[in-house]
Amino acid sequence: MSNIAFIGLGNMGAPMAQNLVKAGHALTVFDLVPAAVRMLTDAGARAAASATEAVAGADIVITMLPASRHVEGLYLGEDLLAHVQPPTLVIDCSTIAPDAARKVAAAARARGLDMLDAPVSGGTGGAVAGTLTFIVGGSEDALARGRPVLEQMGKNIFHAGPSGAGQVAKICNNMLLGILMAGTSEALALGVANGLDPKVLSDIIAKSSGRNWATELYNPWPEVMAHAPASKDYAGGFGTDLMLKDLGLAAEAALSARAATPLGELARNLYALHSQGGSGALDFSSIVRLYTQKPR
Ligand code: NAD
Numbered sequence: 052m053s054n055i056a057f058i059g060l061g062n063m064g065a066p067m068a069q070n071l072v073k074a075g076h077a078l079t080v081f082d083l084v085p086a087a088v089r090m091l092t093d094a095g096a097r098a099a100a101s102a103t104e105a106v107a108g109a110d111i112v113i114t115m116l117p118a119s120r121h122v123e124g125l126y127l128g129e130d131l132l133a134h135v136q137p138p139t140l141v142i143d144c145s146t147i148a149p150d151a152a153r154k155v156a157a158a159a160r161a162r163g164l165d166m167l168d169a170p171v172s173g174g175t176g177g178a179v180a181g182t183l184t185f186i187v188g189g190s191e192d193a194l195a196r197g198r199p200v201l202e203q204m205g206k207n208i209f210h211a212g213p214s215g216a217g218q219v220a221k222i223c224n225n226m227l228l229g230i231l232m233a234g235t236s237e238a239l240a241l242g243v244a245n246g247l248d249p250k251v252l253s254d255i256i257a258k259s260s261g262r263n264w265a266t267e268l269y270n271p272w273p274e275v276m277a278h279a280p281a282s283k284d285y286a287g288g289f290g291t292d293l294m295l296k297d298l299g300l301a302a303e304a305a306l307s308a309r310a311a312t313p314l315g316e317l318a319r320n321l322y323a324l325h326s327q328g329g330s331g332a333l334d335f336s337s338i339v340r341l342y343t344q345k346p347r
């Protein structure tokens with residue numbers, strides 16, 4: 052069993068950390084929000100007063116933060132890396148820009164530390180169930196060291212390539228997810244506008260060629276799936292602003308590689324409009340409201 056420092060206990064980090072406590076690890080946790088920390092201490096983790104205190108004596112440091120600026124700000128700006136002692140393994144599970152991941156990993160290497168970018172897929176449901184997919188960038192050796200702990204939070208662990216490669220693969224996946232969620236919303240709204248029951252239409256699509264993760268497991272229409280954020284007023288889940296961030300990362304990656312991503316750009320604009328309308332904190336499946344809200 053390891054001493055693990057876990058920093059960032061939001062919608063994803065909290066259940067991931069809980070699974071590590073359940074697996075028997077000694078967890079020291081930190082988040083800027085005290086209520087998030089309390090949830091974990093109730094589950095058996097030890098609270099640290101700061102990120103620096105959390106990493107003292109850790110075998111493994113795991114971060115699950117919103118975006119590039121938080122990860123760079125913590126590891127480089129606040130110089131957290133200076134407080135991590137080799138041979139501690141550092142794993143960042145946040146979805147951030149590949150360049151930011153490479154920059155932090157290079158700074159870690161300069162201090163003799165192994166670092167993995169290990170963004171996840173599977174949503175909050177996967178985080179709770181311990182069935183996440185980890186998409187990892189970094190060396191084979193570092194992944195071999197991190198694998199046992201990743202397996203206690205996830206079911207599928209993929210090595211995408213060197214540092215930053217995990218983020219590139221994750222961004223491609225999430226661009227597709229953003230497009231699929233908007234497309235699913237559009238199709239369901241079309242059916243309902245033409246008199247169909249959204250549950251019946253979803254069942255049909257789930258067994259037909261339009262089948263996808265959004266219709267089958269994360270349906271955007273309220274009351275079609277009891278466990279989905281759509282049936283909980285779009286609370287929790289994966290925020291619209293986080294999806295907007297990921298579509299922005301896809302746009303940056305497209306620019307730097309001179310790749311064409313017209314559908315990704317269209318989806319980014321839809322989520323931007325939705326966020327500007329005041330829905331940034333709602334789960335991203337609330338994009339369906341762009342299609343269903345009648346003009347006043
Ligand atoms: P969240 O906003 O719910 O949680 C982020 C947490 O980080 C918050 O509790 C915040 O207080 C904390 N935090 C921010 N800066 C900090 C700092 N300097 N020190 C300590 N704590 C700090 O976000 P989330 O939904 O848990 O997502 C986290 C990451 O995972 C994001 O990069 C997101 O894109 C990615 N992701 C999310 C989902 C999902 O379904 N929610 C799925 C896959 C990937």
